[in-house]
Amino acid sequence: MTNKNQTLGEFIIENQKSHQYSSGELSSLINSIRLAAKVVNFQVNKAGLVDIIGDSNTINTQGEEQQKLDFYANDTFINALRNRNIVCGIASEEEEDFISINSLDKSNNNKYVVLIDPGMDHLT
Numbered sequence: 001m002t003n004k005n006q007t008l009g010e011f012i013i014e015n016q017k018s019h020q021y022s023s024g025e026l027s028s029l030i031n032s033i034r035l036a037a038k039v040v041n042f043q044v045n046k047a048g049l050v051d052i053i054g055d056s057n058t059i060n061t062q063g064e065e066q067q068k069l070d071f072y073a074n075d076t077f078i079n080a081l082r083n084r085n086i087v088c089g090i091a092s093e094e095e096e097d098f099i100s101i102n103s104l105d106k107s108n109n110n111k112y113v114v115l116i117d118p119g120m121d122h123l124t
Helices: 008-016 025-045 068-083
Strands: 055-059 065-067 087-092 112-116
Touching: 008 025, 025 068, 025 112, 065 068, 068 087, 068 112
Parallel strands: 087 112
Antiparallel strands: 055 065
16 A cells, blocks of 8 residues: 655555566666656756756757756766666767667676656746
């Protein structure tokens, strides 16, 4: 039974236990995304205090003008996903090319590809 004030982390841990063959990889991936979102949210909340809003004078792969916060969010999500050693690749609207993640552990068969659109166009 889930508590309506339950956090995402608590929900993942609680439900992972009910799946006999769960390896925890998907839970770890979701937690990476959750962490990156929290970090970006923190920066958005103090955006007026630091030079993180406004145009960057560059264009993304979709032909849209990128915002400074787009770069920050993109880097934050990519780093969070890379650091967990779970994904084998990342595709982002902010990147021209697919980002292939080569695992340091050759026995690790990373099986997730994450597609992200970290753009913050709605903030401006």
